[in-house]
Amino acid sequence: MKVLVIGATGYIGAAVAERLAGDGHEVVALVRDPAGSGLTGDVRRGDLREPESLIGAVTPDVDAVIHAASPTGDERVDVAAVRALISTGKPLVYTSGVWVLGRTGEPATEEAPVDPLPLVGYRPAVERIVLDGGGFVIRPGIVHGYGRGIPALLAAQAAEYGLGRYVHAGGPPPVWPTVHVADLADLYPLVLERARPGDLFHAVAEEGVPVSTIAEAAARAAGTPCARAVPWPVEQAAEVLGRPFADALALSQRVSGARARRELGWTPSRPGIVEDLAAGATEDALSEIGAGGTP
Numbered sequence: 001m002k003v004l005v006i007g008a009t010g011y012i013g014a015a016v017a018e019r020l021a022g023d024g025h026e027v028v029a030l031v032r033d034p035a036g037s038g039l040t041g042d043v044r045r046g047d048l049r050e051p052e053s054l055i056g057a058v059t060p061d062v063d064a065v066i067h068a069a070s071p072t073g074d075e076r077v078d079v080a081a082v083r084a085l086i087s088t089g090k091p092l093v094y095t096s097g098v099w100v101l102g103r104t105g106e107p108a109t110e111e112a113p114v115d116p117l118p119l120v121g122y123r124p125a126v127e128r129i130v131l132d133g134g135g136f137v138i139r140p141g142i143v144h145g146y147g148r149g150i151p152a153l154l155a156a157q158a159a160e161y162g163l164g165r166y167v168h169a170g171g172p173p174p175v176w177p178t179v180h181v182a183d184l185a186d187l188y189p190l191v192l193e194r195a196r197p198g199d200l201f202h203a204v205a206e207e208g209v210p211v212s213t214i215a216e217a218a219a220r221a222a223g224t225p226c227a228r229a230v231p232w233p234v235e236q237a238a239e240v241l242g243r244p245f246a247d248a249l250a251l252s253q254r255v256s257g258a259r260a261r262r263e264l265g266w267t268p269s270r271p272g273i274v275e276d277l278a279a280g281a282t283e284d285a286l287s288e289i290g291a292g293g294t295p
């Protein structure tokens with residue numbers, strides 16, 4: 001298949017492009033700045049804010065489109081972008097996120113009603129247009145792997161403050177659903193090959209990991225003298241991170257990824273988030289002492 005990947009320079013998009021290429025698919029990248037993207041091969045210019053640029057990039061030889069770009073957050077713009085992509089008639093996989101579900105106690109399945117935080121208030125409308133148009137939606141949990149993403153932010157915070165912190169809005173410490181970026185990337189070709197038009201999948205390997213444990217692992221990964229984590233009141237975190245993002249980090253969610261396993265044969269196999277952060281710490285420690293991987 002020839003697959004257009006929108007957001008191929010991003011954390012998720014780059015992993016998806018690599019996975020597709022590894023499977024023998026032809027990858028076409030859509031980026032805002034081809035010359036500055038550092039990508040080679042078939043790289044096309046486009047912008048979510050310019051629907052005609054998206055339609056222009058979906059040439060007849062493109063078999064499918066994967067949208068892994070960060071949305072603008074303006075519902076009107078993001079809806080227009082997916083409408084344009086649906087109008088091409090090519091299968092479309094849209095990358096959403098579990099924050100559309102809001103707080104969940106029991107592991108939420110794809111049947112659970114949405115209750116989005118303000119940060120992602122635009123997303124249900126975008127998802128609906130994709131699904132009604134016969135496209136596919138993937139909702140990743142908190143993505144980790146290769147020292148990037150939100151866990152890397154926790155490690156950076158720990159390095160700055162000398163101990164781990166997790167945003168807390170009161171009550172029991174939150175739990176987060178998580179997925180390794182390489183496992184997430186595995187899901188995209190499975191969706192294109194095996195899902196039915198209008199299908200929605202949660203990409204979650206671990207249903208609910210205590211954020212206090214993740215923050216402790218991040219502190220160890222950052223090499224802080226004190227490898228423990230303390231709550232960071234959401235009001236204080238909001239002053240640093242902005243209120244919408246702080247509220248999102250304080251969100252407690254358990255989310256089920258069973259449907260993708262059951263219906264598509266998805267088998268996440270990479271390390272869980274705590275193990276992954278610990279492995280990063282080991283690599284850092286080795287490179288610091290110049291061991292180059294040798295004991």
Ligand SMILES: NC(=O)c1ccc[n+]([C@@H]2O[C@H](COP(=O)([O-])OP(=O)(O)OC[C@H]3O[C@@H](n4cnc5c(N)ncnc54)[C@H](OP(=O)(O)O)[C@@H]3O)[C@@H](O)[C@H]2O)c1
Binds near residue numbers: 007068069070
């Ligand atoms: N990371 C997570 O933990 C996580 C979890 C759940 C859901 N998600 C969702 O997954 C999607 C991708 O996340 P990510 O972590 O991979 O983000 P990322 O690393 O920040 O990458 C974002 C990508 O979007 C592209 N982009 C941004 N604005 C664009 C525009 N106006 N037009 C076209 N391309 C644009 C960027 O390309 P340029 O090179 O042009 O900047 C970049 O390739 C987002 O919707 C995010 O909300 C992420």
